[in-house]
Amino acid sequence: MSLGVIDAFKKIPTWLAPACALCRLPLDNQAQYGLCSACQAWFAATVRCPRCGLPCLTVTDACGQCLHSPPPWQRLFCIGDYQFPLSHMIHQFKYQRQFWQARDLAARLADTIKQPAPLLTAVPLHWRRQWYRGFNQSELLAQALAQQLGSQFSPTLFTRRRATPAQQSLTKQQRERNLTGAFELNQRPTHSHIAIVDDVVTTGSTMRQLCHLLLEVGIERIDIYCLCRTPEPSVLLTP
Structure with a gap:
């Protein structure tokens, strides 16, 4: 040569x-x-409440809010808050169709989960929204995460029965009313420990609706796996 x-x-x-x-x-x-x-x-580590995933001042088993009003799930795992650069990466993944981001984001999230649920599922989209968008970002993320964790993935565990208005501008109480009766459980899972996957968790209203459906059929433990936790107006919670 x-x-x-x-x-x-x-x-x-x-x-x-x-x-x-x-x-x-x-x-x-x-x-x-x-x-x-x-x-x-x-991506510096932040002390978080293991129950709700919001930032805490000190390491604790549950923040004051979770002690007072515990959510229907046991653990919430996330990478960080919904701010740059994570918000930018999610926007690229979700709105610019950069589907390859799912693998790297799932790998980062998987490293925070030490005892993964044997079964993962995703927050469903209404069929019209999925048809319009062409994909469900939570489903792509859950599939990649299940591969990373060695868990099973069930994409059809839930159905979104009706389309709901966008949640962004609604209060927590309005979101709860907006989502009441919006979801349906298609079959009883064979596992007693299940994780629900979404890209961003804000008030947790969607997750609460899905958790209640699982608890009604006797599921013993529910975890939430998400990329981002949107901080509440009071940024830090006291332990």
């Missing part, structure tokens, strides 16, 4: 090399989850 050919190979553009999903620079030796070591610094 001539020196000219060797020099040509050395000058291959860097855009042919794997790039960081955030800064788009070539991945270094310390890269994880599709991000370079510099961008990994955005």
